[in-house]
Amino acid sequence: MHPSARIAAAIEVLDDLETRRRPAGDALKDWGLARRFAGSKDRAAIASLVYDALRRRASARWMMKSESPRAEMVGALHLARGQTSDQIAAAFSGEGHAPPPLSEAEQAALAAADLSGAPAWVLGEFPEWLAPYLDRAFGEQAAEEGRALAARAPLDLRVNALKGAREKALAEMAHLGAQACRFAPLGLRIQQGQEGRAPALSAEPAYARGLVEIQDEGSQIAAKIARAKPGEQVLDLCAGGGGKTLALAGDMDNRGQIYATDSDGRRLTPIFPRLERAGARNVQVRAPRGPSHDPVGDLAQACDLVLVDAPCTGTGTWRRNPDAKWRIRPGALEQRIKAQDEALARAEKYVKPGGRLVYVTCSLLCEENEDRIAAFLAAHPGFSAEPAAESLSQAGLSGLDDAVSPHGPGLRLTPARHDTDGFYAVVLRRAQS
Template sequence: MHPSARIAAAIEVLDDLETRRRPAADALKDWGLAHRFAGSKDRAAIASLVYDALRRRASARWIMNAETPRAEMIGALLLARGHTPEQISAAFSGEGHAPAPLSEAELSALAAADLAGAPDWTRGDFPEWLSAHFARAFGERAAEEGRALAARAPLDLRANALKATREQALAELEHLGAQPCRHAPFGVRIAQGADGRAPALSAEPAYVRGLVEIQDEGSQIAARIARARPGEQVLDLCAGGGGKTLALAGDMDNRGQIYATDSDGRRLTPIFARLERAGARNVQVRAPRGPDRDPVGDLAGACDLVLVDAPCTGTGTWRRNPDAKWRIRPGALEQRLKAQDEVLARAAGYVKPGGRLVYVTCSLLVEENEDRIAAFCGQHGDFIAESATESLDRGELPTLADAASPHGPGLRLTPARHDTDGFYAVVLNRAVR
């Protein structure tokens, strides 16, 4: 496909998203099935265009003074891809399968493109209804943090301590330009290509052999401050696909026991293949078996560590899921707050005296993080929130002193400040009776 035809296809997909309000991956898949002449490179290029337009939707609409998929695409080519107005005009030639030529209004908008005077939510490319929440979390830095969340994310990996050192992983992936992460001691980073694509790890021996696992550096740091030790009894209460479970297994050197469960058994499906590939032998997976049976009920009051990777709005993951920020609605936040309170209360029952509960979200909203911890500690006086300084010292993370939350206990990791996905993590120590 000609590059201009790819742009036209991306606009078609964006129009589908605007009409049907569904995940971008679903719309892209359907487009590919309906246009089987498009090769894999074409589909990847179209997906990259779509995601870039979603990343910069608000600012693109502002400079183009229009709220259409076509305006989003034109604005994204300028803002996200750095194309000149002349290059954009050439791509919109109207010839063959190219989009229709730019109108006089569109040409004028491109020539005068300026975000000066735009509100924070527009400059930061996040939903308007979240303005007050972002202002509370970041103050004058709201737009800056939003822009960082609108950038492309690198591919982060974790060297699997059960099979390799980080130095060995870096050597194995040197041909991909692998570099050590800034903060996580086992983190390995691979930059995306100019087309927004990361290398296909499924063809890399280091991945196939389990020397590395895909895990954002922020997620690695959250698992690190949990301080899982060899011989401990550990419960991962919201294990999902097992990313943090695997990190905990590495920290424990396969000694002790990890119990991995989730309220939705379907989310656990990928964990089995990942455990086998990683060589993690100290993990029991316990899927739910009906609403009235607790799959980990026998662990009440017995765990040294309970990790809660709580359900949340996912605002910290927008670099990887740019369409998610436009699909989220205010009602979803209210539902998440209730679910977070419930899972924290449940988790407390599994922690033994002297044990610790680690609460993690991939959200940057104070309401889902510090507010929830304040409410929990107010109702559970035997749990004491650990200071960020203590968590960083015990987790051997000396480069993250600026990650201490200004809103309460715990760490706040953001793409603008730490070049990670957005994460919140706090350690709650249970007093010895």
């Protein structure tokens, strides 16, 4: 496909997203299935254009003075890819499969390229209705944090301690440019390639035999804060696909027991091949069998550690899912808050005296993080929040002093400050008696 035809196709996908309000991955897949003539490189290039437009949607619309998918693409070509007005005009020639020529209004908007006077939600590339929430979380840094969340994310890997050391993995993956992560002691980072393409990990021997797993550095830090120890009884209450379960298994050196469960048993499906590949032998997967069945009911006040990787709005993952920010609605936040309170209330039942309850979200909103912990502690006086500095020290993590939350107990990791996805983590302790 000619580059101009790829742009036209990307505009078509953006129009589908605007009309049907569905994940970008689904729209791109359907587009490719309906157009078998498009090769893998074409599909990858179109996906890259779509995601660039989604990352810069707010500023592109503001600059172009239009909310159309075409305006988003024109703006993104300039703002995200640095193309000049002449280069964009050449691509929008109207010839063959190219988009129609630029109008006089579009040419004028491109020539001005004016974002002066734009509010923080435009400069930060996030929905306007979220502005008060991000302003509360970050104040004057809201736009800066938003821009960091709009950037492309690197590919982060966690070295599986059950299979080898980080030095071994670095040597095996040197051809991909792998580097040690800044904070996570077992983290590796590979920068995205041309047009945001990551390497095909499934073809890498280190991945195939379980030496490395895909996991953002922020998620690795959150798991490390939990401090799972060999011999402990550990419950991962919202295990999903098992990313943090695997990290806990590595920290425990296959000694002790991890119980992995989830309110939706379907989310547990990916965990089984991952456990086998990782060589994690101390994990019991317990799926629910009906709404009234508690698969971990026998663990009441028996666990040294209960991890709650709570359902959330996912505002911290926008680098990887830029379309998600435009699909989220205020009602979703209310639903997530309810689910978080329910998860915390359930989790405390399994924590033994002197045990730990670790609450984690991939959200940056105070309403899902510090506010939930404040409400939980008010309702459960037998628990107390561990100071964030102590959590870092006991986990052996350094260089993260600026991650201590200014809004309450816990840690906040952000792409602008730490070059990770956005995460919140806090350790709660149950009194001995």
